[in-house]
Structure formats: structure tokens, C-alpha cells
Amino acid sequence: MTTVGPPDSESESAWLAAYDPTAFTPIAVTVDVVALTIRRLPDSGAKALHVLTIRRGAMPYEGRRALPGGFVRAAENEDLDQAAVRELAEETGLAAHGGGESGALAAAPLLSRLHLEQLGTYGTPGRDPRMRVVSVAYLAFAPDLPEATAGGDAAAAHWVPVAELDPGRDPEGLAFDHARILADGLERARAKLEYTSLATAFAGPEFTVTELREVYEAVWGEPLHAGNFHRKVLSVPGFLEDTDTTTARGGARGGRRARLYRAGGARLLHPALLRPSREETL
Amino acid sequence: MTTVGPPDSESESAWLAAYDPTAFTPIAVTVDVVALTIRRLPDSGAKALHVLTIRRGAMPYEGRRALPGGFVRAAENEDLDQAAVRELAEETGLAAHGGGESGALAAAPLLSRLHLEQLGTYGTPGRDPRMRVVSVAYLAFAPDLPEATAGGDAAAAHWVPVAELDPGRDPEGLAFDHARILADGLERARAKLEYTSLATAFAGPEFTVTELREVYEAVWGEPLHAGNFHRKVLSVPGFLEDTDTTTARGGARGGRRARLYRAGGARLLHPALLRPSREETL
């Protein structure tokens, strides 16, 4: 019930239990961010889903990769969402400097088109070997971001193809329970692409249907039928808004110019775009 | 990144920021539970969605209704999920006594068929007037539970029809930001009924298609076409499993006996059962 502490607790009512002194064993509250973007693979040139990771500079898990994150600044009355944006900005180096810390997403110019949402909270005792830590995880989507890194100060920060972190392909794995958090974030992202217009958050302000399809293919990790995809996205009311313009040129190797669209007002997709395959999980 | 505290922080790296002393302004961590069940309305006899509320016995918001909840017992190494189950058990009086606190849902016998999932975390500064509180909210579904109340100790606990708490119909509203949490919980519940087999968690071990439909109608708050609903649920693979038995009697005023089913293994519904109406929100 969110009641708190010793004050006004002389009642012998049930609430006495809640005012138990054990409640005051300190618990640290942090935020971790699963930041996703779509970029081209250096080699194949294909578009793939990438996640932002940093390299830990201290024990425990020193040298291990981890999700960016850090303490919620309680003393500064920082909101959870604000903390997530701040950590992301600091870690990516994007607008880490100068930016006022007023309106959440407004702080960092380069992070302006960012979509941010809470993913879940992880607080199992022992997840951090040093003390009890409850971490609120956030999921962030952004259009192709620059080689983040160099967060002004942070240890190496890099966009890593999520495929590389797949348990089995990744020898050491992420620090703490971050592999689990990442997995939850990916599943959430894949699911939200089905019934929300979130995919447009990965694209620029104007994009082609093919680019949008590539977003879906990168996140879902499977090819989609171009024709049917085209028909489908244009039939969902409010999903795409025609700009009446086309790309300046066709493909590098020839080909028709593609029509440009911008995100329409709809937030929910009706009917939804369902993944061809999916597993029986929950 | 879930890193913590002073120890091993003599590095001048970026992490220094994370080790900022301000991080140690205490933050209290609590759990709040949105517990839902379906019961008959005392008057009309119709089935309606109810939420468990308690009456606050202390300031602030003394006398106001609130969601059950309380501190996470850090000193006892209590997991967040455990804390939610414990609070629910204490508040409902169901198995508040004796029960070991081992396996989460196993503690309280009467709560055994309970479905529990994390809803979200609410930590806006000022949501509790006394101190900084970060509350992890949980959503719980259970089949028709007894008139909970009398949690051994708790101030009056009651199942309240959610319609009664609707902003506008409810003069005072819930304490803290609990109205918001409840709203989020309801939306989540309504959404999950669409694409998961969660509805069966509101029904007994064996139920009829009509009872299942009543669950959907109570949660969604709108009538469904009986015939189409029947066809639909039976066509989703793994949703319902035939028991080859029927109810002992038809309806009180006559009528055919209904076939009994139990929940099948499926957790996700394919294809989904979509709400007839829905708003454009996210």
C-alpha cells in the first residue's frame, strides 16, 4: 500500500506490520536500459538489431559487458524515467553535456526521437553480489544512432548485434542478470511490433515501406513477404501517412523510386501484424 | 548497470558517477497488489470484476481506500514476488497464518490457483508525501475468492466492483497514485485476455464455455456473441481441454447441461480473441 516508515505508527492496527523496522535495511534502486537500434552490419551490410552495451570498469564482473545504467538520484528528486534517459545520454555521449534535465526525452537533442518505456523490475536477492539492489529496467528504441561510445567518460560503450550476445554464441555473457533483462526486452520489442506502431520509432522521420519492412525483419529475425507486407501496412488505418514524395533515386543497382511515408497518428495497429512464426511461451 | 556503492570504487572511470554519494539518500521499496477476481454483484446477481482494497488506518490518506501492499523485507532477503504474495495473503487473511514462505505461490493454500505477474514500478518523487518510495506493482488474478477481509490484522479489506472505483463515480478515489496503478492493471488484464489463456485463471479447475465467456464479459465490460465465442475458443489449439463430462444440471430455469472443460496447455492464444471495441491508446 505504499505506506512508509515509523511516523504516525502508534496504531496497533494491521499496519503495524508494515512499519516493521526491518523495512529499513537499505535497498539500492538503479535503472538499467536496454537500448535498441537498427544498424547495418559492418561486413554483410545487412540491417540488424543492435543493443547498447558498456564494458564494466570495476569489480564485480570487471571487463564484462553490461547494460548501461546506474543509480536513481534520490537526493535530486529524480524520476525513474529521467534517470533512464540520463544514464542513456551519459553512456552514449549524446548530449551528455549541457542539456537541461527538464522534460524527460527533451534533454538530449540527438535522443529526441527516442521511444522509452518501462520493461520490468528485477530485485532478486543476490543479483548483485554486494548488496540488495532493485533495478528498474527500461526499453529504448531509436533510429540508427551514431557509434554511441565515448560517453564523455564511460568505459567503452558499443552497439553490439544482439545475435552476438545469444546465449551459446557468447562465451562470457553479460554481467549480473543482464542477459535475462536483455532477453525480456527483446521479447517485448518483438511483441510490440506486432500490435503497435513502434516500428516507426526505429525509422527516420520519413521512410519507405521497404525500410519499415527491414525494421520488422531485423527485429523479428525473419524475412517477410514484401507484397503482403506492403498491402498490410497500408491497409491499417493511421499507421502510415503518405508524403506524396518519393526517394530521390531508385536503388544503387537500379530500380523504381520508393514512395515516402511518415508515421501516422495511430499507436495501436488494427488489425495487428502477426509474426509468421512464434513460440509457445509466456 | 546495477553497479552499487562505495566498495571498489577507486577507479576514476565513468563509473565514478554511479558511485555518487547522493545515491545513498534512502529509497523505500514497497510492493502494491492489484488483485482481481470475478464475483456476483450482491444485487443484480450479475458477474462483475472486483478488486481487493483495504481501508487505510493511518495518515496520510487515513480512512481512504488503497491497494494492499507493503514493504519488501530486505532484511529477510525477500524476493519481490514473495513480498507480493505475502502482502496479499496477509491482507486477504487467506493462509496468513502458519504458511511457510518458501515457494512463492505455494504459501497460501487458498491462493494456490493464483496467477501473479509484475505490472510496473511507480517511483515518481512525491507520490508518497513522507519520503521517496518506489513501489513495484503486481497484478493478481484468482477464481472467485471468499469475502477476503479480516486479514488476521488488516484494517477492513474488501472486494469492490471496479465499476465503483471509476473516476467520476468514486467521490474520494484511492490513496496515493493507486487509481493510476489500478487503471494500468485493468488495461493490462483486458489486453492479456485477448492473447493469452489467462481467463482460465479466473475460473475454477473445470468450467463451461459460458462461464468462460462471462469472465471475458466481466473483464471487458461488454457482451459477446455466445455462438461465435463458442466456436472461437474451441478452435484455438490448446486453449480448452474437454473433460467428457457435463454439469450435473442445466440452468435453474431450465436449459441444456453444459459441457465441462479444463484449461489446456496453451499459454498464448492463436489466433487471438479480440475485443469488439477498443480505444486508440497505448
Add this chain to the structure above:
DNA sequence: CTGGTTATTCTCGACTTGAGAATTTCTACT
């Protein structure tokens, strides 16, 4: 002007849906 490339539109058969209605099986009451 030509061949290869990319975008967009069509076709068609298999399903799925919503509405409305028919059937089947019961209970209560003459």
C-alpha cells in the same frame, strides 16, 4: 535502347469473422 533491379499491385484459393438463426437437450409446470 536493353537487361537487371526494386517498388507496387493483382489474383486466387483457404480461412476467419460477425450476425442471425436453427437445433438439441433440459427444467418447471400443467
Add this chain to the structure above:
DNA sequence: AGTAGAAATTCTCAAGTCGAGAATAACCAG
């Protein structure tokens, strides 16, 4: 026993959606 009304289950049918596989259209390089 026989009948009316109730509740569960099954059907019908037209409209909409989907996946596969083309067919068209518009472009680029040479």
C-alpha cells in the same frame, strides 16, 4: 406424459483477411 421456455451448441452465409505466387511499373547503368 406433454408443453413452454431456457440455455448450450451448431449452422449458414456474406464480407473480410491472409499467404503464395505472379504481373506491372518505374528506374539505373551502360
